Amino acid sequence: MKITVLGGDGYCGWATALYLSKRGHVVSIVDNFARRQWDHELGVQTLTPILPLTDRLRTWKALTGTEIDLLVGDVTDYEFLSSVLQRVQPDAVVHFAEQRAAPYSMIDRKHAVFTQVNNVVGTLNLLFAIREVVPECHLVKLGTMGEYGTPNIDIEEGYIQIEHNGRRDILPYPKQPGSFYHLSKVHDSHNIMFACRIWNLRATDLNQGVVYGTLTDEVGLDEALINRFDYDEVFGTVLNRFCVEAAVEHPLTVYGKGGQTRGYIDIRDTVRCIELACLNPADPGECRVYNQFTEQFSVLELARLVQSAAAHFGLKAAIDHIPDPRVEKEEHYYNAKHSKLVDLGLRPHMLSDSVIDSLLNVATRYRDRVDESLFLPRIDWRKARNDRQTRPTLVGPTSHRG
Amino acid sequence: MKITVLGGDGYCGWATALYLSKRGHVVSIVDNFARRQWDHELGVQTLTPILPLTDRLRTWKALTGTEIDLLVGDVTDYEFLSSVLQRVQPDAVVHFAEQRAAPYSMIDRKHAVFTQVNNVVGTLNLLFAIREVVPECHLVKLGTMGEYGTPNIDIEEGYIQIEHNGRRDILPYPKQPGSFYHLSKVHDSHNIMFACRIWNLRATDLNQGVVYGTLTDEVGLDEALINRFDYDEVFGTVLNRFCVEAAVEHPLTVYGKGGQTRGYIDIRDTVRCIELACLNPADPGECRVYNQFTEQFSVLELARLVQSAAAHFGLKAAIDHIPDPRVEKEEHYYNAKHSKLVDLGLRPHMLSDSVIDSLLNVATRYRDRVDESLFLPRIDWRKARNDRQTRPTLVGPTSHRG
Numbered sequence: 001m002k003i004t005v006l007g008g009d010g011y012c013g014w015a016t017a018l019y020l021s022k023r024g025h026v027v028s029i030v031d032n033f034a035r036r037q038w039d040h041e042l043g044v045q046t047l048t049p050i051l052p053l054t055d056r057l058r059t060w061k062a063l064t065g066t067e068i069d070l071l072v073g074d075v076t077d078y079e080f081l082s083s084v085l086q087r088v089q090p091d092a093v094v095h096f097a098e099q100r101a102a103p104y105s106m107i108d109r110k111h112a113v114f115t116q117v118n119n120v121v122g123t124l125n126l127l128f129a130i131r132e133v134v135p136e137c138h139l140v141k142l143g144t145m146g147e148y149g150t151p152n153i154d155i156e157e158g159y160i161q162i163e164h165n166g167r168r169d170i171l172p173y174p175k176q177p178g179s180f181y182h183l184s185k186v187h188d189s190h191n192i193m194f195a196c197r198i199w200n201l202r203a204t205d206l207n208q209g210v211v212y213g214t215l216t217d218e219v220g221l222d223e224a225l226i227n228r229f230d231y232d233e234v235f236g237t238v239l240n241r242f243c244v245e246a247a248v249e250h251p252l253t254v255y256g257k258g259g260q261t262r263g264y265i266d267i268r269d270t271v272r273c274i275e276l277a278c279l280n281p282a283d284p285g286e287c288r289v290y291n292q293f294t295e296q297f298s299v300l301e302l303a304r305l306v307q308s309a310a311a312h313f314g315l316k317a318a319i320d321h322i323p324d325p326r327v328e329k330e331e332h333y334y335n336a337k338h339s340k341l342v343d344l345g346l347r348p349h350m351l352s353d354s355v356i357d358s359l360l361n362v363a364t365r366y367r368d369r370v371d372e373s374l375f376l377p378r379i380d381w382r383k384a385r386n387d388r389q390t391r392p393t394l395v396g397p398t399s400h401r402g
Numbered sequence: 403m404k405i406t407v408l409g410g411d412g413y414c415g416w417a418t419a420l421y422l423s424k425r426g427h428v429v430s431i432v433d434n435f436a437r438r439q440w441d442h443e444l445g446v447q448t449l450t451p452i453l454p455l456t457d458r459l460r461t462w463k464a465l466t467g468t469e470i471d472l473l474v475g476d477v478t479d480y481e482f483l484s485s486v487l488q489r490v491q492p493d494a495v496v497h498f499a500e501q502r503a504a505p506y507s508m509i510d511r512k513h514a515v516f517t518q519v520n521n522v523v524g525t526l527n528l529l530f531a532i533r534e535v536v537p538e539c540h541l542v543k544l545g546t547m548g549e550y551g552t553p554n555i556d557i558e559e560g561y562i563q564i565e566h567n568g569r570r571d572i573l574p575y576p577k578q579p580g581s582f583y584h585l586s587k588v589h590d591s592h593n594i595m596f597a598c599r600i601w602n603l604r605a606t607d608l609n610q611g612v613v614y615g616t617l618t619d620e621v622g623l624d625e626a627l628i629n630r631f632d633y634d635e636v637f638g639t640v641l642n643r644f645c646v647e648a649a650v651e652h653p654l655t656v657y658g659k660g661g662q663t664r665g666y667i668d669i670r671d672t673v674r675c676i677e678l679a680c681l682n683p684a685d686p687g688e689c690r691v692y693n694q695f696t697e698q699f700s701v702l703e704l705a706r707l708v709q710s711a712a713a714h715f716g717l718k719a720a721i722d723h724i725p726d727p728r729v730e731k732e733e734h735y736y737n738a739k740h741s742k743l744v745d746l747g748l749r750p751h752m753l754s755d756s757v758i759d760s761l762l763n764v765a766t767r768y769r770d771r772v773d774e775s776l777f778l779p780r781i782d783w784r785k786a787r788n789d790r791q792t793r794p795t796l797v798g799p800t801s802h803r804g
Contacts, residue, residue, distance in 0.1 A: 078511060109480060109530040113523055120522065120589070121515055124582075128511040131786045152571035153564060162555060162564055162576070167735070169554035174564070174573035175592065180526075183596055187522070187589040190577065194585060198729040198783050327600040333569070381600050384533045 002026045003278055004088050006075055006126070007096030008068075009053045010035045011228040012142070012211060012270050016094060018218035018225065019271035020278075021066050028069035028088050029053070030081075030097065038104065038235070042388060044374055047229040047244055047366045048214060059224040075122040078129065085133040092138040092278040093130065097122055098184070102146070102326075103234045103379040105181035107386050112180040119184035120191070127195040138281035139203040140274060141192060143185045145263045145293060145336060147207060149176025150329050155336035158205065158289020173289075178328055179381070189289075196287040203286070204277045208270065209263030209293025212239040213355065214362055216268050227267075229362060232374035234388075239264065239302050239351075240359065241375065246310035246317040247363035248370050255377070256324030258300030259331035263293030263338065266349040276344040291338040294348035309356040313364070325377040404428045405680055406490050408477055408528070409498030410470075411455045412437045413630040414544070414613060414672050418496060420620035420627065421673035422680075423468050430471035430490050431455070432483075432499065440506065440637070444790060446776055449631040449646055449768045450616060461626040477524040480531065487535040494540040494680040495532065499524055500586070504548070504728075505636045505781040507583035509788050514582035521586035522593065529597040540683035541605040542676060543594060545587045547665045547695060547738060549609060551578030552731050557738035560607065560691020575691075580730055581783070591691075598689040605688070606679045610672065611665030611695025614641035615757065616764055618670050629669075631764060634776035636790075641666065641704055641753075642761065643777065648712035648719040649765035650772050657779070658726030660702030661733035665695030665740065668751040678746040693740040696750035711758040715766065727779040 003020050007013040008029030021027040031053065039045060050056075057068050069088070073080035075097045085093070098119040099105065105115035123141065130137050148155045151174070160173045172193065175186045192203050214229045230236040231244035242252045265273075273292045282288045297305075303319045310317040324330060342348070349355065363370075379386045405422050409415040410431030423429040433455065441447060452458075459470050471490070475482035477499045487495070500521040501507065507517035525543065532539050550557045553576070562575045574595065577588045594605050616631045632638040633646035644654045667675075675694050684690045699707075705721045712719040726732060744750070751757065765772075781788045 109527070112530070113526055116522055116526065116589075116593075117519055120518055124515055124518065125511070128514070128786050151573055153566040153569045153573075160564070160566065160576075162562070162566075164555040164562065164564075167555045171553055171555075171576035172578065174562075174576050176574065177592065177596065180593075180596070183589075183592050186592055187518075187585075190579065190585050190588055191518075191582075194579065194582070199786070384530055384601070 013096040102179035146182040202282040213267040243359040251318040251320035257330040261334035415498040504581035548584040604684040615669040645761040653720040653722035659732040663736035
C-alpha cells in the first residue's frame with residue numbers, strides 16, 4: 001500500500017514509518033520538525049541521541065535499499081498538505097502530526113491555545129484534503145485513551161449502547177479528557193466522526209494508551225536509526241521515565257498515591273496496530289474507533305515492577321510519592337475494552353521482566369546524557385501560568401553520574 | 403449585578419444587554435462587529451434596518467438615563483479580553499461572542515477553520531482570563547441544542563446517568579453535532595467542563611434552541627433600538643425566514659420532508675433565561691448545563707403554522723419541499739428535557755398565533771427590504787467548497803415587491 005505518515009520524525013511516527021517500509025509498503029513521511037523545536041524550547045533532549053531525519057533516511061536506504069520519501073511542511077498549511085496528497089495519492093494516511101504532550105498543553109494559555117489550534121486545524125485540513133484530493137483514502141488517526149478519562153463504568157471502543165427511559169441507541173462514548181491536549185483529541189474525534197458522516201470518508205480513530213519502549217526490529221538495525229527515548233516531565237511517558245530514574249538511582253517519581261490506572265502498549269505493538277488498521281480499512285462513511293493498548297497498570301504497579309527489575313541490575317530505586325501536579329483521581333475504577341485490534345490479528349507484546357530489562361539497558365547505556373532536573377514536574381494543572389522559560393539548573397553532571 | 407455581555411451587538415446579545423440594563427444590572431457590552439462584517443461578506447442585510455451600536459446606545463441612554471459601557475475588541479485577543487475583565491470586574495460574563503451560523507461554517511475549509519478557531523480560542527481565552535483576573539466571576543456561555551444531534555433516546559440537560567455492565571456513573575451526555583459550527587460548541591463545552599474541574603470556575607452552559615422573534619419590551623421602545631431580523635439561508639433562523647417568505651408570498655422553503663424536530667425559544671425568553679442564570683450562579687467548580695428552549699416543533703409544523711397565520715393576512719404561502727442541503731435525519735425521535743430553567747422561574751412565552759402574527763407584521767412592514775435571492779440554500783453540507791463569493795442576483799426588486 002501507499003502510506004503517508006504525518007509526523008514521521010516523532011517517537012511513534014518514526015518507528016511506524018520504518019516498520020511499514022520494511023513490510024513492503026511504499027512509505028512517505030511528512031514532518032515539520034516541530035517536535036525537535038519543542039525540545040529546544042523546553043531545554044530537554046531525548047536520552048538517545050537522534051540524528052537529523054535526512055541522515056536517518058539515508059541510513060535506511062543504505063541498509064535496506066528502500067527509499068522513504070520526505071515531504072517537509074506543516075499540516076496546518078492546507079496548500080502544502082493538499083499538494084502532498086495530490087502528489088503521493090496515498091491509500092492510507094497515518095496522522096501522528098499533533099502536539100501530543102498533556103503537560104505541554106498545560107504550561108499556560110499560549111500553549112493551551114497552540115495545542116488545540118494546531119491539532120484541530122491540522123486534522124480539519126486533513127479531512128478537507130482527503131475529501132477534495134483522495135476521497136477513497138483511509139484516515140488512520142491517533143487519538144488517545146485519555147479522551148475517556150476515568151469513568152466509573154467500563155470503557156468501550158468509541159461507542160456505547162445506552163438504554164434510557166425505555167429506548168436505546170448506540171452513541172459516541174462520553175468523553176472526560178484531563179488536559180487541554182487530551183481535549184484537542186476529543187475535538188478531533190468529533191470532527192472526524194462528522195466528516196465521515198457527511199462526506200463518506202473512511203476513518204479509524206486509534207485511542208492509544210501510554211507507549212513504552214524504544215527498540216523495534218527496524219530501529220535496532222543501526223545506531224543511526226535509533227528512536228527517541230523521552231524521560232522528561234513533559235514528553236516523557238511514565239515507564240520510560242521510571243527506567244531512566246532507576247538507571248541513575250534517582251527515586252521513582254510517583255505522582256500522588258499512584259493508583260492512576262491507564263492502558264499501556266509496547267511500541268512494537270503500536271507499529272503493528274497501525275499496519276493492521278491500514279490493511280483492514282474502514283468502509284466509506286465509517287468512523288471506527290479502536291482502543292490501542294494491551295495491558296492496564298497503575299502508576300504504582302509500574303514503579304514496583306521497575307524497582308524490582310532494577311534490583312537485578314544492582315540499582316537501588318526508591319519510590320517517592322510526590323504531590324500530583326495533575327488534577328486526576330488517584331484511585332478509581334478502570335476497565336477499558338481493547339479486543340478489536342486483537343480480532344484483526346494483533347499478538348501483544350506483554351510487559352515482562354525482559355522488556356523492562358531491555359529498557360533499563362538502554363537507560364543505563366545512555367546514563368551520561370541524563371539530566372536529572374527534568375524528572376520533577378514543574379507544570380501544575382491548578383495554575384493557569386507555569387514558568388517553563390527559566391531553567392532550574394544550568395550546572396554540570398550531577399553526583400549520580402559516572 | 404455587574405454583567406458583561408460579549409457579543410452584545412448581535413441578535414441575542416443586544417436584546418439581552420438591554421433587558422439586563424432595564425432590570426437594573428450594570429451592563430457592559432464587548433463586541434468587534436464581526437457579525438456586521440459577515441453581512442457584508444455574504445451580501446445580506448437583516449430585514450430590519452439596524453443602527454450603529456453607538457447610536458443604539460445613545461438612544462438607550464436618552465430614553466432610560468442608563469449607560470451601557472461599550473468596549474470594542476475581539477475576544478480572541480487575550481490582552482484585550484483580560485484588560486476588560488480587569489477594568490469591569492464583572493460578577494457574570496455572558497458569552498455570545500461566537501460565529502453562530504451552521505451554514506457559514508459549512509461554506510468551505512476556511513470558514514470551517516475560522517469558526518472553530520474563533521469560537522474555541524475565544525472561549526479558551528475567556529476561561530483563562532476569568533481564572534487569572536476574576537476567579538469568582540460566573541461564566542454564562544451560550545451553547546446550542548444542536549450539540550446533541552438527534553439521538554434515539556431522550557436528551558437530558560448536559561449529563562446522563564448510564565448503567566452499564568452492572569455499574570453506573572453520571573457522564574457528559576454524548577454529542578452528535580451536525581455542522582462544523584455545532585462541533586465548535588461541543589469543543590467549547592468540553593473545554594469549559596475541564597476548566598471548572600481544574601480551576602474551580604463557575605459556569606452555566608446554556609444549550610439554546612432555535613430563537614425566533616425580534617421584539618422585546620426594551621427593543622420595542624424606539625425604532626433606533628430595533629433588533630436584527632435575519633431571514634437569509636446563512637444567519638436566518640427558520641421561523642423568521644418562513645415569516646419573511648410569507649410576507650412576500652414566496653413559497654416557504656422546507657428542507658426535505660420537514661420532519662426535522664428541534665427545540666425553539668422566543669427571544670423574550672432568551673433574555674429572561676440569561677438573567678435567571680446570572681441571578682442563580684453556579685457553585686465554584688460546577689459546570690451546569692441547561693437546555694434553553696420552551697417547545698419542540700418540526701420544520702413542517704412551523705411551516706403550517708405560518709401558512710395558516712399568513713392566510714389571515716390575506717397572504718398565500720405555499721409550502722415547497724426543497725432538497726435538504728444539510729446532512730440530517732428528516733424523520734426521527736426527539737424528546738429533549740428542559741425543566742431546569744423553569745425550576746429557576748422561567749415562565750415561557752409559547753408560540754401562539756399572536757406571536758406569529760407579530761412576526762408577520764414586522765416582516766410585512768419591512769417587505770421592501772426583502773431580497774428573495776437569499777431564501778434558497780446555496781451551501782451544501784455534502785460539498786467541501788461552496789461558492790459564496792459570487793452573488794446570484796444583482797438585479798432590482800423582484801416582482802413580489804410592492
